[in-house]
Amino acid sequence: MNTKRCFFKSPSDVKNTAFLTYDYDDASKDDDQWLYLPALKKVKRIPSADKSGSFMGSDFSYYDMTDRNLEDYDFKFIKDTKVYGKDAWMIESTPRNKKTIKESGYTKTIAIIRKDNHVVIRAINYMKNAKKKYMDIKKIHKQNGIWVVDEMSMTTKKGKKMLHKSVLKFSNIKVNTALNDSLFSTRRLEKGL
Amino acid sequence: MKKPMSMLWLLSLVSLLNADALSTDLDGFDDESLNETSQERPSRLIAGLTGKITQQVAFSWHNDAPYENITSLKSSLLLDYEHKFDNGIRIKINAKAYYDAIYSLKDRGDFTSQTLNALEAEVELYDAYIEGKITDSLDYKLGRQVVVWGRSDTIRVTDILNPLDNRRPAMTDIEDLRLPVTMVKLDYFVGNWRITPMAIVEQRFSKNPPFGGDFNPVSFPLPSEERYDDVTYALSIGAEFSGWDINFYASHTYDDAGYIDQSALIPLMVHDKVTMFGTALNVLSGSWLFKTELAYFDGLKYTSTGEQAFSRMDALLGVEYNGISDTLISYDIVTRQIQDYTKKAFSRI
Numbered sequence: 001m002n003t004k005r006c007f008f009k010s011p012s013d014v015k016n017t018a019f020l021t022y023d024y025d026d027a028s029k030d031d032d033q034w035l036y037l038p039a040l041k042k043v044k045r046i047p048s049a050d051k052s053g054s055f056m057g058s059d060f061s062y063y064d065m066t067d068r069n070l071e072d073y074d075f076k077f078i079k080d081t082k083v084y085g086k087d088a089w090m091i092e093s094t095p096r097n098k099k100t101i102k103e104s105g106y107t108k109t110i111a112i113i114r115k116d117n118h119v120v121i122r123a124i125n126y127m128k129n130a131k132k133k134y135m136d137i138k139k140i141h142k143q144n145g146i147w148v149v150d151e152m153s154m155t156t157k158k159g160k161k162m163l164h165k166s167v168l169k170f171s172n173i174k175v176n177t178a179l180n181d182s183l184f185s186t187r188r189l190e191k192g193l
Numbered sequence: 194m195k196k197p198m199s200m201l202w203l204l205s206l207v208s209l210l211n212a213d214a215l216s217t218d219l220d221g222f223d224d225e226s227l228n229e230t231s232q233e234r235p236s237r238l239i240a241g242l243t244g245k246i247t248q249q250v251a252f253s254w255h256n257d258a259p260y261e262n263i264t265s266l267k268s269s270l271l272l273d274y275e276h277k278f279d280n281g282i283r284i285k286i287n288a289k290a291y292y293d294a295i296y297s298l299k300d301r302g303d304f305t306s307q308t309l310n311a312l313e314a315e316v317e318l319y320d321a322y323i324e325g326k327i328t329d330s331l332d333y334k335l336g337r338q339v340v341v342w343g344r345s346d347t348i349r350v351t352d353i354l355n356p357l358d359n360r361r362p363a364m365t366d367i368e369d370l371r372l373p374v375t376m377v378k379l380d381y382f383v384g385n386w387r388i389t390p391m392a393i394v395e396q397r398f399s400k401n402p403p404f405g406g407d408f409n410p411v412s413f414p415l416p417s418e419e420r421y422d423d424v425t426y427a428l429s430i431g432a433e434f435s436g437w438d439i440n441f442y443a444s445h446t447y448d449d450a451g452y453i454d455q456s457a458l459i460p461l462m463v464h465d466k467v468t469m470f471g472t473a474l475n476v477l478s479g480s481w482l483f484k485t486e487l488a489y490f491d492g493l494k495y496t497s498t499g500e501q502a503f504s505r506m507d508a509l510l511g512v513e514y515n516g517i518s519d520t521l522i523s524y525d526i527v528t529r530q531i532q533d534y535t536k537k538a539f540s541r542i
Contacts, residue, residue, distance in 0.1 A: 012243060022435070030477060032435055039368035042341040045438065047515035049479040054519055078215070105518060110215070124218050134221055157221050165223075186433060187332070187382060191283065191324070192275075 001025060002067055003184040007193045014056060018189045021048070027069040033062075036189040043186045052105025058166035059133060059154035063104045072100040078110070083122055087115045101128075117147045131158050146175050245271040251364060253407070259303040260407040265312075265361070267293040282325035289369065290316040305405030307414060311360055312403065320373050332380040337373040340391065342429060342442055343509075344473045344484040345525045350509045351442050351471035351488045354391070354427060356399040356449055362408055372397060389429040396421040398449050398464060416453060418462040425466065436478075442471040442488075452496040465502075467492045480516030484525070485509060493531075497538070504532045 002023040008014040018036040031048040051063035073093040081090045093109045095101045105127055112122040119140060125133040134157065139150035148170070155165040182188065251265035273287035292314045296304055322336030343351040355371040375395035381388045402408035404415065425447060431440035451464040471488035486509040493503045511525035 012245060015243065024435075030436060030479060032477070039366075040341065040346060041339040041371065044346070045475050045477065045482060047477060047480050047482045047513060050516045050518065052518045053515075102516075110218070122222060124221065132218065132221060134223070136222055153223070155221075155223060160221065182329075187380070187387070192277070 003181075004065065005184055005189065008056065009193065016192055017056070018192065019056075020184060020186065020189050021066065022184075023066045027071060031066065034186050034189060036186075043189055049103060051103055058168075059156050059164050060166055060168065061105060063106075064135070064154065068104075072096055081112060083112045083114060086121075088112045088121065089115060106133075117142075119147050119149075131156055131163070133157075143173065144175050148173050148175065239274075241276045242272065242274045244273065245269075247271070247366075249364075251361075256407070259299050263295060264407060265293055265364075266295040266298065267291050280325070282323065284323045286321045287319045288317065289319060290314075305403065307403040308406045310403070311400070312406065319369075330382045332382075334378040334380075335376075337375045337395070338378065339371045339373050340376070340378065341371070342440070342471070342473070343486050344475050345486060345509055345511050346523065348509060348525050348527050350486040350507045350527060351440075351469075351473055353444065353446065353449065353469060353488075354393070356397055358400045360400050360402055360406075360408075362402070372400070384432075385434060386430065386432040389431075391427045391429075393425045393427065393446060396423070396425070396447055396464075398447070398451065416460040416462050418451070419464065421447060421464065437474070437476045439475075440473045442469065442473070444469045448490075448493060452494045455496075456499070465492060465494055480514055482513040482515070484511035484513070486511075498534075501537045501540075503534060503537065506530050506532070 002021075002025075004019075004021050004023070006019045008017045016036070016038040020034045020036075022032040024031060031051075033046045033048045034043050035046055036043050048062070051066065052061050054060075055062050055065055072095060074096055076092045076094070078090040078092055081088050089112070091111050091113060093111065095104065095107070101107055106125045107128055108126040110124045110126075111120045113120050117140075119137070120135075121137045121140075123135040125135065127133065134155040135152065136155070137149055137152045140147055141150060142148075150171075150173075151167065151169045153165060153167045156163045247267075247269040249265060249267040249269070250263060251267075252262060253260055253264045256264075269289060269291040271287060271289045273285075275283065275285040277283040293312055296309060296313045301309060318337065320337055320339070322334055322338045324332065324334040326332045340354045341352055342354060343349065345352075354376075355374055357370055358365050358372055374393055374397055377392045377394065379390055398418065404411065404413070425445060427442070427444035427446060429440055429442050432438060445466055445468050447464040448467040449464070451462050454461050454463045468491045469488055471486065473486045474484070476483045486507075488507045489504065490507070491502075491504045493505055494501065495503070507527060507529045509525060509527045511523065514522045
């Protein structure tokens with residue numbers, strides 16, 4: 001099981017909003033997700049079957065914030081290529097069923113994966129409404145033997161026209177740190193960072 | 194021989210078109226060089242202090258003077274301070290002040306004193322609490338705070354601990370709707386369960402539309418309200434599991450609605466203590482979230498029925514659907530049944 005929690009410090013309209021997700025390895029089991037809404041002053045459980053919606057108004061969706069289940073996709077090697085000067089593979093993944101399409105909002109994804117570290121550096125996510133979402137990892141670094149992302153962007157386009165773009169920056173990343181399970185609880189969600 | 198060649202040609206054409214489309218799609222990546230400029234936010238004058246200025250305008254169609262056209266021109270300032278110490282203790286305090294200029298812009302003499310007192314200007318302390326943990330499984334929260342019971346976001350069945358600001362129904366921001374009360378709250382955690390006893394040391398009641406105001410049709414002012422300064426108690430026991438969660442509630446607190454005690458020489462708005470037992474349940478299924486709440490109240494009194502005490506059962510069924518992108522559809526329905534109301538009401542006559 002993967003667990004994630006996010007706390008929002010700014011802007012002021014989302015300050016103290018917090019998000020907690022339990023992403024189960026069993027693909028048939030729905031994730032558990034909760035939001036702490038400071039305006040309502042309560043933790044609210046949210047249905048998670050459709051993750052295609054925008055995550056906090058950004059171009060990233062709830063689906064983009066969770067790990068993909070590989071067994072939900074068929075993969076096809078397209079070609080060898082280069083990305084940011086590094087050798088890479090271009091691989092197409094197609095959802096095996098309508099449930100995955102509905103859950104993700106994507107009908108197909110073309111990913112460019114660096115050969116030296118197996119990190120997906122770029123991806124084009126095709127949507128039903130003829131829009132495409134371009135994921136682009138701009139900065140990564142290796143920390144204690146693990147590749148971690150410093151900056152990534154998601155750009156929504158229709159044709160060649162850019163509709164919207166979000167940039168996600170990471171800092172103060174720590175790896176291989178012992179974390180107590182209690183950190184990932186609704187109790188901690190209410191208390192803020 | 195001719196047919197396989199045609200197929201080959203067709204496959205080649207499809208392949209070329211696909212390659213061309215892919216090439217076009219790949220051009221969609223932004224090849225701008227990375228902007229390394231730091232975009233750090235400027236530091237605040239006082240760390241932890243934030244504020245918000247709001248301007249609200251309300252317009253009324255088809256209403257009598259003085260409540261025609263623009264009915265509110267309210268400027269608000271919210272200041273919020275919070276700080277978390279290294280030992281995990283957090284303090285939070287926020288206050289809101291507002292001034293509604295519409296009463297001065299119109300003629301203050303057209304409004305009742307109750308309306309001006311309630312709606313023209315106010316400075317209100319909202320949250321003011323300190324919280325932390327005593328042991329790994331025991332938290333405390335002391336001070337003015339909001340505690341939300343139940344699952345519904347729209348209708349209150351078990352959510353009875355905080356009064357509401359109803360002076361302008363449906364026009365109050367959701368974050369200002371519940372009025373904090375001073376209480377001592379402990380949270381004890383064991384496994385998936387949370388046990389929360391509370392002692393409520395401040396007794397306050399909902400703010401209702403003032404006499405003579407736009408939302409109060411009564412032709413006479415309500416009597417003044419009795420004050421209470423004793424301590425009341427409440428308890429919540431709840432648990433969260435994968436796909437569902439449940440809570441049980443019990444309280445012995447003052448009835449927020451109250452009633453007019455006409456037996457006294459001077460009628461008074463009084464609130465009696467009411468016992469409540471309740472439960473709330475969430476069940477998740479795919480894109481659907483099913484909600485239910487049940488509350489049983491005992492000791493309720495009404496203005497029209499004097500000293501007769503009633504019990505009441507409230508039940509809520511709700512559903513949320515999140516299967517459409519960026520959309521949440523929610524529907525809650527509540528039934529409220531006062532036990533033996535007719536029988537007891539007629540027995541008075």
